[in-house]
Every structure is written in structure tokens, then in C-alpha cells.
Amino acid sequence: MPSFVLKTNLARSAIPKDFLTETSKLVADILGKPEGYVCVCVEADVLMTYGGSDAPCCLIDLMSIGKLGLEENKTHTAAICEHVKKHLGIPGDRLYVNFHDAARQDVGRDGTTFAR
Template sequence: MPSFVLKTNLARSAIPKDFVTETSKLIADILGKPEGYVCVCVEAELLMSYGGTDAPCCIVNLLSIGKLGLEENKSHTAAICEHVKKHLNIPGDRLYVNFHDMARQDVGRDGTTFAR
């Protein structure tokens, strides 16, 4: 059920064609979850400012049932920042990653929740 949402002020044309699929693989890998449950969403061309400038920036929200925590989030942040810099050329000091550890009963899919 991992959900990765990236919001950026980059033009849509600046997002590589394979960014969503490569991000899906990354999220599955770092969280140790099946890729079949991973959802990736990219919102581009937003009016955004980071540090008082409109230079390229982004904000990421990563939701997961488990696999998040003090130590895990440090390595997740490193992997996500590296990925975003490599594919979108946004440096790590121009983005935030927000982690949301979801309770099973708070995530629905296929007519039920993960709490079953």
C-alpha cells in the first residue's frame, strides 16, 4: 500500500518518461514491499517556493503501513533524495520528505481495509 506523492514546480516536460516506474521500483525496494501495492503520483507545474525562491523544488509524501521509523526514515530519505537529484536534478536541500505510518484500518483497497 505504499503511496508516494511528489509535488514539484518543474514543468511536466522536465519529468523523465520513466520517472514514475523507476520510482515505483525504488519505493518497493526501500520498503521491502511488493511493487504491486505501490502507487506513485507526480504533480508537476505547481506554484511553489522553497526557501523564498521559485528555483526547482519538490515536496514528497510517503505513506506506508509499517517500515517507517527513526532509523528507517534516515535511509529512506537518503535514497529518495539521491533518486530525485539523479532523475529530476533537484538537490536534497530543495525538498522535504514527509513520512506517514498508516494504521491498517486507515487504508482501504478493493472494497475493504488492510485490517480486514
């Protein structure tokens, strides 16, 4: 049920081929969730600025049922920033990570919700 959506002004051609699979593994690892439930989406070539500059930047939304909170999000942010800098070259001060802790009944899959 975790979803990771990254929007960036980088060109699609600048996204490494393994970025999605590596990101899926990262999300599963940091949240302690089965990778079989992780969904990763990257939107490249987005018209965006950060701090008034159109230098490479990104906006990330991470949704999960649990495993998010004050201390956890600090750790998650550090891991995500390192991952994005390593694979995309975008430094941590050129991105935001928005965390969304969803209730089981608010996430649907396979004709039902996780609240069943």
C-alpha cells in the same frame, strides 16, 4: 499500500518518462513491499517556493503501513534524495519528505481495508 506523492514546480515536460516506474521500484525496494501495491503520483507545474526561491524544488509524501521510523526514515530520505537528484536534478536541500505511518485500518483498497 505504499503511496508516494511528489509535488514539484518543474514543468511536466521536465519529468522523464521512466520516472514513475523507476520511483515505484525504488519505493518497493526501500520499504520491502511488493511493487504491485505501490502507487506513485507526480504533480508537476505546481506553484511553489522553497526557502523563498522558485528554483526547482519538491515536496514528497510517503505513506506506508509500517517500515517507517526514526532510523528507517534516515535511510529512506537518503535514497529518495539521491533518486530525485539523479532523475529530476533537484538537490536534497530543495525538498522535504514527509513520512506517514498508517495503521492497517486506515488504508482502504478493493472494497475493504488492510485490516480486513
